[in-house]
Amino acid sequence: MKAFRILTAGLAGLMIAASAHAAGGAAHPHEPEEGWPFEGVTGQFDQASLQRGYQVYQEICSSCHSMKLLSYRNLGDPGGPFYDPEYPNPNDNPFVKAIAAQNEILSPTPNDAGDFDFRPATPADTFRSPYPNDNAARAANGGAVPPDLSVIYKARHDGASYVYSLLSGYPDEEVYSERVVAEASDGGTPDDESDDTPAQVQTVIDASKLHIGHGDEHYEGYLIQNPGQYYNPYMPGDTVPQFEGDPRHAPPGGFLAMPPQLIAGRVEYSDGTEATVEQMAHDVAQFLAWAGEPKQTNRKSLGLAVMVYLGILTILLWFSYKRIWRNVEH
Numbered sequence: 001m002k003a004f005r006i007l008t009a010g011l012a013g014l015m016i017a018a019s020a021h022a023a024g025g026a027a028h029p030h031e032p033e034e035g036w037p038f039e040g041v042t043g044q045f046d047q048a049s050l051q052r053g054y055q056v057y058q059e060i061c062s063s064c065h066s067m068k069l070l071s072y073r074n075l076g077d078p079g080g081p082f083y084d085p086e087y088p089n090p091n092d093n094p095f096v097k098a099i100a101a102q103n104e105i106l107s108p109t110p111n112d113a114g115d116f117d118f119r120p121a122t123p124a125d126t127f128r129s130p131y132p133n134d135n136a137a138r139a140a141n142g143g144a145v146p147p148d149l150s151v152i153y154k155a156r157h158d159g160a161s162y163v164y165s166l167l168s169g170y171p172d173e174e175v176y177s178e179r180v181v182a183e184a185s186d187g188g189t190p191d192d193e194s195d196d197t198p199a200q201v202q203t204v205i206d207a208s209k210l211h212i213g214h215g216d217e218h219y220e221g222y223l224i225q226n227p228g229q230y231y232n233p234y235m236p237g238d239t240v241p242q243f244e245g246d247p248r249h250a251p252p253g254g255f256l257a258m259p260p261q262l263i264a265g266r267v268e269y270s271d272g273t274e275a276t277v278e279q280m281a282h283d284v285a286q287f288l289a290w291a292g293e294p295k296q297t298n299r300k301s302l303g304l305a306v307m308v309y310l311g312i313l314t315i316l317l318w319f320s321y322k323r324i325w326r327n328v329e330h
């Protein structure tokens, strides 16, 4: 009886914790409709998608986000986007060399005159960083440092689906509108325009037009976006302080300093795939998942071989056990 009581108390506690989690917070990240090819025991990365993902990172994200833990040569490692069995050593892979050389980096070693030059990167170099340091990054991004993306897949719960949902989850164009909060005022003499304060305009989001994930939840009211802050339903945060409406039914998510990045057709895929927002988000999320766990392919094939080996060993041991003890009464 006592055990039963402890059990029910425990369960009730869990349920309260679960419901507290459901209220507020961010929308639950979801995976693309076709799922992730690299999940499950035998799942592997889709190489074509990794290549497209690298293209998205290179052409869009790399202007703000570093990936300091990656070297260009990693792109040609087994399981990597540009792995080619003909070049087991990625340093020899001409494609990897060409990709590296597209990036000018500040040479880590001084030249003969003792200066640091810019030079094309080689496969041995780490990915080019967009800013020399965090302060420069902060200054260029309204006070927020764009995080390094090397291990973002591991640093966020449900990493690939989170990146996918975040990037493709900014609201559609039609929910935004502008409203004047302070009229333009004309200080001083009528024909002197230099001391006029401009009208203050605020960006607001009509929450009733939001469609978040696959949910059919309806919100009534307006979300106010401060300058340099962008609403995203998947960003952990709290929208209540900026919500004009019933605070108990505020939309999920929060605000971040990253403007929406993916607009259909922003990259032109070299393999001819149509660059929809979902496609780009899918590819770059898969690329970041690979970057966070580049040895997954090896680990899984080794893991499978070990399981098969152990299985066979178990069967053999079982039969030898039966054989050895066959004449012993037990």
Ligand code: HEC
Pocket: 056, 057, 060, 061, 062, 063, 064, 065, 141, 144, 145, 146, 147, 152, 156, 163, 166, 167, 255, 256, 257, 258, 259, 261, 262, 284
């Ligand atoms: C114009 C600069 C800029 C570009 C381009 C950009 N980002 Fe960001 N990103 C930021 C900033 C700034 C932040 C930090 C936002 C904050 O914390 O408020 C951020 C944050 C993030 C985060 C972390 C959100 C979190 O959970 O904290 C992810 C993931 C991300 N960006 C992915 C990407 C990807 C993928 C691309 C390319 C498709 C990209 N970003 C392009 C500026 C940029």
